[in-house]
Amino acid sequence: MKSEEADQLIEKYNNGKASASERALVESWYLKYPEGARLSEQNLLAEHDAGLHRLNAYLDKGRRIRLLQRVAAAATVFLVLSTGIYFYGSAPQGIKDSITPEQDIAPGGDLAVLTLANGDTLNLSSVKAGVVIGAEGLTYTDGARVGGPNATADPDSAEEITAETPRGGTYRIQLSDGTLVVMNSESKLTFAQYFNDQSRIVELSGEAYFEVAKDPARPFVVKTNGQEVRVLGTHFNINSYTQNRSIRTTLLEGSVRVTASNSELILTPGYQAVLTGGQLSQAKADLEEAVSWKDGYFRFNNESITDIMSKLARWYDIDVAYEGDITDEGFTGTISRFKKISDVLAMLETTKTVHFKIEERRVTVMR
Template sequence: MAKEDFPIINTELLDPVAPLLQKLLIGETLSGEEIALLEAWKNRSEENKVLFERLEEPAAVQEMLKTWHGIEKNRELNKQRAMNRISELVSTPSPAVHQVHFLRRRPFRYAAAVLLLLSAGTYFWAVNNKGTDKPQAAAAVIIEPGREGAVLTLADGSKVVLDSLGNGVVANQSGVQVVLQNGQLAYDGASKETVFNTITTPKGRQFRLQLPDGSKVWLNAASAIKYPTAFTGRERLVELEGEAYFEVAKNASMPFKVAARDATVEVLGTSFNVNAYRNESVIRTTLLDGVVRLSAYQQSQTLKPGQQAVAKPASEQLEVVNNADLDKVMAWKNGLFNFEDASLEEVMRQLERWYDIEVTYAKGIPPIRFGGEINRQNTLQDVLQILEKSNVHFRFEESRKLVVVP
């Protein structure tokens, strides 16, 4: 384990105790030997004592770590591919690019979940006690992470804010009831005519939707999807701006199509993710299960699970990436930021969408690339404290305007 991963805490001792911390937080009983090892770690330094006390305080920490543990179990199928990508990054560093790794090694993920994702305040404490005079990202108001919520635009143009509504019928349209149940919107009934609805997630919101055919959609922040209240005819067509993950109900006689900017994705029944933000240079369609066909610029590509189609509007090209990084693609749906091999601009665009902020650069954009994952339930200030390990810093000029300072 490299010491640069966590320069403040003794990483040599963390290898054996990280799983013990995880076991303790999910309620498993430690053996006498494990308890002794944990006590030795706790008494090793003041930082360890502070961290251990933080872990004993909020019940929410336990729930967050249980969620992380569940994500970890689902990640085994992609373990080898992820390790290969990490090896490539480590073995071929660019002298002009500063690599910053948060969760670089698989055995270190439990420690990272505790030390970074749940305890950014501990890192902040350690930095400030070193007497640094570097600018700190501080704002008068703590900026909380995004949450569930959206705006529903009905066929008549009226809008319904779904953030604070309870379970029940939201609207009636042409014989179809729009029902909100446990944070997911669904449609019940047969429509007498074809009318369209739109779900829009502003910055700082994400939402779940069940389409009239039973297909499920997870909509990321700053996105929108337009769809009919009933699918009729020969196809099921929806229009997407932004990013969404789809689990499509099978219907061989009525293909499901997603129109996203310059590209159209056609499926029969499958699971896939489409990233089509207008401030991103490409449109990415990634297949997790089944078969999809993507068409753009008079070209067509059929994808197999694990492949990603990349449509490039600037050059009107369509390419296929084999062995796509599914962890990175699905991180947003799993409650994470995945910054593996991401540029500073890409990282800041993700933060803009999730925390509803505006990002500017004081002296150009530093050529920094990142690696690793951070929990999306951290406050913005906690995330920035972690990112400042890269020697790039931040300041707030207004309550929601963030300036990047090299």
């Protein structure tokens, strides 16, 4: 890889325009070395020739790859809090000994489908990072057209579009008002192709991160099952998967009003609204955990193995089974979402409290 190509790739990564494979390449460079490491010229050239050398130059200049340094520092660390088991470094073979490379399961990528008001569907490109709903119709973030004649629309149309990500899919959507929505796997977003003059209303199931374009004249409203979030312009994450016990709305910037039944909360940054059984409450939030999926990694905070496997099932598109008594320990740690599933499972196995077997797209969890 030439230094100019590495330069362009890092720029795409920092701007959120890199594809899943490109993000994985950048992270594979960085995660090989601990934060602050001084990489020798010999190592750099042996690893990725001029490409990695260019990356190191960026790090030396202080032009950090945002958030990735914190990911790198903890990428191979897990902690079982209730027993005090701690480990750092390379994972043992474990699950890796029991499968061939052909049996391993790759991570998800950029996948989504748009359904237009007339029922036509558009499969969004897996080599593009996002789509823009603009005055010229539907385009990718690089300006390329989406689909054929169906992608052209009347700029005054208020007809609805539905975006859906499957298991193993994620996608970035820029709405007609400039709002950015990053959709997690197995999620659905319904929105007007062009918002009217009074309001901006979308409906969500699953999980999405919002960077809402400021518009004091038109509130931005996100409706989920039993809840409504109203903002004027802010950054927040909503996790509303139906299989979860709660809907969590986490605020990173600005202010939001969360309404459910007869309850209402005004959130400030660093807090989240939790809707459980129709009851709305407020809690201090782990912001990194809330948006880790968007930034390309899993972050577990004293989570049960069943909750962890639920996340892995959505991202790797797998079925999960349990055999025998399963540990009730809580796992805390961080690992890249762009590793194959065997790498993630091997790291969990290092705690010696859980083991796995893979059969096609079925992962069995054992003591």
